[in-house]
Amino acid sequence: MTPSAPAAPRELSDLWSEIHPQDLPPPALVRHALVEARLRRLHELAPDLFHLEEVGRSVEGRSLNLVRFGGGPRHILLWSQMHGDEPTATTALLDLFEYVRRHREHPRVARLLSALTLHALPMLNPDGAERFQRRNAQGIDINRDALALQTPEGRTLKAVRDRLQPSLGFNLHNQSWRTAVGGTGRPASISLLAPPFDVARGDNPGRVLAKKVCAVIRDALEPLAPGQIGRYDDSFETRAFGDNLVRWGTPTVLIETGPWPSAEPDVPLLRLNFVALVTALEALASGAVEHADVARYESIPFNESKGLLHLVIRGAHVFGEAGAAFLADVGVAATLAVRDREGSRSVVLTGTIEELGDLRVYGAVELVDGTGLTVVPLPPGGVKEGDVLPLPPRSALTLRVEQPAELMLLRPVEPAGNYRVERIIRYGY
Template identity: 40%
Template sequence: MKKVFFLIATILLMHTVKTHSQLQFIDDLFINYSKYKVEQIQQRRFEAKTYFQIIDSLVAAGGEMILKTKLGKSFKGFPISLYKIGNGKIKVLLWSQMHGDEATASQAILDIFNFFIQHKNCTDKECESILDQCTLLFIPLLNPDGMRKFERRNFQEIDINRDALRLQTPEGKILKQVQNDYKPDFGFNLHDQLTTYSVGKTRKPASISLLAPAFNHEKDIDDIRQRAIQMCVLIRETIQKYYPGFVARYDDEFEPRAFGDNIQAWGTSTILIESGGYFNDPEKQEVRKMNFIALMNAFNSIANRSYASLHNEEYFNIPENDKLLFHLLIKNCSVQKENHTYTIDLGINYSERLDSTRNKYIEKYEVVDLGDLSTYASYDTIDVKGLKINIGNVYPEIVTSFEKLKKIDYETLWAEGFTTLIYQGDKFFEEELNVTLRQMISTIKEPLRESQKLLGHSANFYFTDEMGIIKKVISNGQLVFEQ
């Protein structure tokens, strides 16, 4: 009896120790992330050249830790390489930024490289087990030509992720060749998705969406896809620990031309990770951290095979992506039209446009929906209950001198309902202007031609009370004035 009790106690203890050690591994990734984050890149737009210079210096710092192999070239001749970490039997292939404007995971890969370099001489159980059990194969930034213009497609204007069968892109050929040469056990297909996707009906941002792509229209589950499903469950659990409610499941429609679906069919358990939006995170640095934690813990779980005990139901219980999120919601606007007064909400999203005067991308906010939007949520909300909406005025004079622009009394302009000021000078020194004045400056002629229709209108409005007094001014989606 004593013996049995002792045996049970030992098993229980071993189990607790294992769990505890796994927790420590993830906690270390989360708590000490700043130690691993490669700080030279902290924005979605960066030069491919800078990126690979950083990788080269990481490879050099790592001694034998990271091995680089040249794979080939992009359509425009930019080199594409494979980076190998570890010597284990289980092969894990990861590729990022197949779509040139989806840069979040490429940044997380830098952090992963940095993590392994910092653990070069380390005897951590998890780290050793990853390096012993797995061979990690990375193709970071698969579409450097698209990346140069921050565009989805490659230089041939082909979506590489619809080229898995015809293989007309050099980038697609390279990916297919690597899959064929290495026959990886696991594949991680790393993308970015719209920041307006929500986690099902919860209306929280889908910061990460996961998919174990189907390999046929019937969406069958064989052993290969089964492992991908379990890996999605593992990744969701990992992220949920620190960001509860921010993980969704991506649409699982079979796409015969896509790489994820085909690589699944070619025998590699493939997981799609889509990086979405998060609060106060326009450059997706928090979502980058989620990628880092998720991938590192995925390697750990692949090495110790802990994913094998996870259940399929957990995967199908992950809420699917929905679109119940706006960048900005203006609630309870009172509208007066043809002697009728009624109440609407405005759903507003931004898109990024290159502003050549400022030499940078700016966010342009536009009304994309209106009516009763009470079932939606948003990153920012402005309630204008009791106030009447008016389309913002455009300052009648086009300003062409920067000196004159600097002297504009913008506070008086707001009080008079002006939301937009057109500037068409050569010089532009952003730092010399008040932050809110910057907001109302437009360097494009567009606002002049805008109609009185609210749908599609730029988010330039002022709101008045029953006395006609201006209480709030919204200029390009920002509340710039309130009284």
Template identity: 65%
Template structure:
């Protein structure tokens, strides 16, 4: 196994890799939530056609609805690495990142660090494990089963394909690539957990063995890489043992698994920066495995990552804003607005929407937020029609109440004279 001192050239810095991603990223692919099986299939076949001596492509199974499950492999090394993405159909970021990484390898294969990686490792990837779920932008497959809870029962063809591939390859490490909800924060810092990592446990005691220790060290490498681009935005995923899950069972079967969960970013839309982070994280982690640098990583850098706070973040936080309660009685509170995304069809085309909802009301001083608005002296009320715009003056005798769960289509109003007169200071709406 090569050591860091034997490497002929270090991998480029995270910043240089991030810039290189811009050229490797396919402009033909839609944003990740709109990528479908046909897009991935076309991209993989194009890679194979452009570099048949580099890429091998096979079908390892079919989804419930008959879509091919593709396995792409490259490299000649004796140590095999398995990467799988989008076993949940609505968790698409890493699928695009993998395709971009393979394109980068194709066009940079003569670079010393890339050639070294290809000589030390053989990479195997299933970029889209749940194409039926992706078609619907839903977590589960067409049977309604969560593939990531089917590692033992193996009632889904997708799970059987992944298990069969692992058993055939016997990879020495695996990368389990997911997305997590946008409310995940890094501990109590109020920062978004843009990337969370986990060395998956293999028993209830969360024991360590050489494989899991290696996975922790790879996570440490990823932490340091991502924090060079997104300081304070790396969290540690809950390592409770889940007896049905693939990551935990992969580790138990002898393929220690590194979980990467992609979360929220500091602005909307988040896709490009998050795909870029995944690209850089995967490139650096694979180089660290190829050179032996991963084995030298400080495991304390993993253990000290703040744990995810699964409800510690909202997108927009209105602080100390006036609200109208039952009977129109005013009071002061904080309003927390969370944002998710939905895919719908419009005129035969797929459309991606941002959907905001009021998810928190009250004293929210412990929550982090992508954006905070100081609302002292303002009132928040539901939006009074799409024609209303900032700067309008409204007469509201009985202002409506802001309620939990309602769409985040709101107005921030400044009271004027006479009573019941307000000026629209801001329109809050998330769509498109």
């Protein structure tokens, strides 16, 4: 590979494994104090490279910290976690900083630092992050505060944008785990958007640039997540920061991190974010972005915001709230939550029954063949897979929408009236 050649996606994926700090907790457990400590340490290790500035305070007085590095003429602004329960990109930015620190002498990184000046707000909503909630401590959605500017966090982002006048912004979020790519039923692990600047959703040079950056990211991520790259809804939102930054002269790229089909989704999703950011910044630094094909962005399938379930059991016997058992699909939706237990925090996946009936139009992270099985609520006590037991009384068989997804799948065995527990489904609560 020549010094000027861009990094291949697989190479960047391997680099992420090398530079990601192993002592970091899962993204959902990263809090303001940890981010602030990491930024201070970053500055101590490379004071000539990383410059820190407190640019504001949250409602509850937590510092809003801006990281600056690079000395190029093109200014880029990145911000993450304006929604407190959307944490993936905050850790991905910490990984980006570590990559630049460790590899600053590499020709690709040196070119990036000479062509770009990067400004990053890794955690815009620290009060929301503390609670793992979308809104800030006032109860306001910061991403709907671009015009009213009722939040100190929103005012800070607007002030930073106005002072720096960046040529491009990266708006980093997480999206619902119900999000599928088009009608494919596949999880939208990363969704991209070049937001419009008006209701007509027209183009100007800035939006065309953002589309080209999205095209570069798509081409980098598809080898790592084939069929799992979607396009976010491009309706104009009058109050949103991304849309208004385009109107104010800073085109933006929205990156939304979604579901990943594995029991441990954080690692692959962090990899995708890291590869997306490094690839996009390298393309901006080298000028390769100007040659990107806008059609590669335009052909990304739009998301289906409710097209995905976490688990679907196909064709099982189900007891509804009345009547005899019937054949149906059971659909479970899941979401991440943070639980405080005995003074320690943990991340759990919570699940609820979202749909009952004919669910053929839904995709799922996991499909279970329910042929010949009966799905019933998991009873209290020590039931385990392989146990043989009689069918519980009718009052204990009912499945209903919004019920916690604590279930067992039963198969009839001899003697008649007995059932073997084939599988237990339990989510953390």
